[in-house]
Amino acid sequence: MTKAELIEAMAEKANTSKAAAKRFLDAFTATVTDALKQGDKVTLVGFGTFSVSERKARTGRNPRTGETIQIAGGKTPKFKAGKALKDKVA
Numbered sequence: 001m002t003k004a005e006l007i008e009a010m011a012e013k014a015n016t017s018k019a020a021a022k023r024f025l026d027a028f029t030a031t032v033t034d035a036l037k038q039g040d041k042v043t044l045v046g047f048g049t050f051s052v053s054e055r056k057a058r059t060g061r062n063p064r065t066g067e068t069i070q071i072a073g074g075k076t077p078k079f080k081a082g083k084a085l086k087d088k089v090a
Contacts, residue, residue, distance in 0.1 A: 036077055046084035053078040 001009070003025070011021035032050050035042050042050040057073035081089075 044082070046082050048079055048081045048085055051078050051080070052076070 007018055007021045007025055010025060011018045014021060014024075032042050036050060036052050039052060052075050055073050055076055058071050060069050060071045061067070062069055
């Protein structure tokens with residue numbers, strides 16, 4: 001499902017315009033992104049939890065040359081599905 005298809009489905013289920021659904025989706029993603037930037041977790045009971053995970057620096061290998069390289073650590077967003085969502089999908 002693309003973003004446009006998601007917006008269309010949201011508008012239909014909420015009985016609202018596509019423009020309003022787009023604003024809601026954009027507001028949701030911006031709010032979650034801002035919370036994760038600040039180091040917060042976003043928990044939607046029954047749906048799942050958005051959080052930030054730390055990756056340590058590690059040593060890797062260039063597949064083309066076989067040369068050893070250093071891969072920098074960093075932060076990455078993570079989503080863990082809630083029980084209700086898992087049950088509905090299974």
